[in-house]
Amino acid sequence: MKSEKHWFGLPLSLFWGYIAIAVFMSGDGFEMAFLSKHITDMGFTPSQSALVFTLYGAAAALAAWSSGVVAEIITPQRAMRIGFFLWVIMHILFMTLGLGMRNYPLMLLFYGIRGLAYPLFIYSFVMLVVQNVPKHRLSSAMGWFWAMYSIGIGCVGSYLPSFTIPWMGETGTLWFAIAWVVAGGLMAMFLLRNVGGESEKANLSTREKLTELSRAVTILFTNRNIFLACLIRIINTLSLFGFAVVMPMLFVGRLGFTMSEWLQIWAVFFFITIFTNIMWGVLGEYIGWIRQVRWFGCLGCAISSLAFYYLPVTFGHNYWVAMIPAVMLGITVAAFVPMTAVFPVLEPKHKGAAVSIYNLSAGLSNFLAPAIASLVLPFFDIVGVVWTYTVLYLFAGILTLIIRVEQPARIPASQGAKGYGEAVPLQNK
Structure with a gap:
């Protein structure tokens, strides 16, 4: 390349x-x-x-x-x-x-x-x-x-x-x-x-193309690391999709925030992700993909999820205090950005199938987040949903200790590389 x-x-x-x-x-x-x-x-x-x-x-x-x-x-x-x-x-x-x-x-x-x-x-x-x-x-x-x-x-x-x-x-x-x-x-x-050239697989026969298409399913069972990455990516945005469902009940329904105030708090979260997506994308190349996901994504989202509940519950109808966990979540949820790069690296000969599994994971997260909330709410209320997401983030952190992927990192130009930096493999530690 x-x-x-x-x-x-x-x-x-x-x-x-x-x-x-x-x-x-x-x-x-x-x-x-x-x-x-x-x-x-x-x-x-x-x-x-x-x-x-x-x-x-x-x-x-x-x-x-x-x-x-x-x-x-x-x-x-x-x-x-x-x-x-x-x-x-x-x-x-x-x-x-x-x-x-x-x-x-x-x-x-x-x-x-x-x-x-x-x-x-x-x-x-x-x-x-x-x-x-x-x-x-x-x-x-x-x-x-x-x-x-x-x-x-x-x-x-x-x-x-x-x-x-x-x-x-x-x-x-x-x-x-x-x-x-x-x-x-x-x-x-x-x-x-x-941009780019003809796809390497564009000249496959119809049967070979159907076989390649089927890999978007079978790769989950033939590549353990892809399966683990899929679970981590599903957990990634549980709070994003789940909090949109349950937090209005807390902020507006119980703590006295207006709907406009809640929407502004949630909008700040999305605004922050514009910048943190770029920030974590670049930092992941220095920190290491999985290392960043583990400490700043999994652990960070676990802490941010708890803060999203306990800070407003503790301080009540305080608009600026409620902004704090929104900013925290906007920072930490974007730390999972390197997961997009992890999937094709885990299956270099079938990158299309790997990207398809990534996309499937994102869709399942959108579906499972409110589903988990609807199952937990009747028994453990909003705090139970928050703790469920928190435990799942910690579980994802454990999965990052199991998954094996070559994590490219960079060394500064001052250490001998030219320009932006030179890629060196960073092992999963």
Whole structure:
């Protein structure tokens, strides 16, 4: 692999791809804050609205799981192109024949199919990063990816509709999303077309391609380290998805915070992750991937999770004290960023399948976090949910002592390496 020019870990040859991810996910995120209510305002029941999002989530999980292998087989650029066109076509059909005609079956159909699009677009770019960035720089490269993702869906995608809805309404805002997605998709199509070469597996026979696709399942059972990494990645974002469900009950329902105050506290968490994703991506190359995940990710999230409950319970309705655990969690949850780099390194001959398992882990975390909360809440209340997540983070820390992966680290240029530093293997200690 040739030398890659970079800026603070951002591979410059893929610069426009990162911008494309931020712009694309901005458009994809427009609907998050209001589409469910918009559907119920049209006369559909809350359960019907929930089913729309359930099918969308199932399709997104399926696409995320398979996207790594698909991108490796047909090239990431082609996979991103498919995801781009699929999003635009299905969104137009959803808006015209689904919402426009208030046809519930068509809403389910087109929005469900659209759920396949964004994971295919963004996770195929992850595969492009894996194929073109040296493994000792994957951590920082993936830190930038998650930062762009957060800027898109977490900042622009959530913030801009607060201005467009009063101006053009909810329907107009949903149509406006297409402009952002088209801009991001065109950037990817024309500015990434000369990045990388033809995929090594593009010339496989149909049977060989199906065999490679099946590895997105079988690799969990044939590679123990991939299985352990999968468990660690699932635990990574339990607090992120779980606290979004249970903490409003604590802050708003019991401690007297307003909903606006709670949303601001939660927004600070997401804002912090934009910077900490980049920070931990770069630091992981010096500290060591698994070492950073163990001490700053697992142990850090365990402490942050407890602080998220006990600080506000102890100090009551104190807005600034409540901000402290939000900042802590925003710092520590991003320390897991090197896990994105760990998966393809653990299975270098089948990187697509490894990335697919990473994507599956992220989807399972999204599903299991509220599921754990719903099971624990009736018996042990909110404090029981917090302690369950804490114990799981500590369990993930134990798993990092078992998993075996070559962890690239860097030595400073002053010790003899030129430029940014030279990769040297750091063993799992």
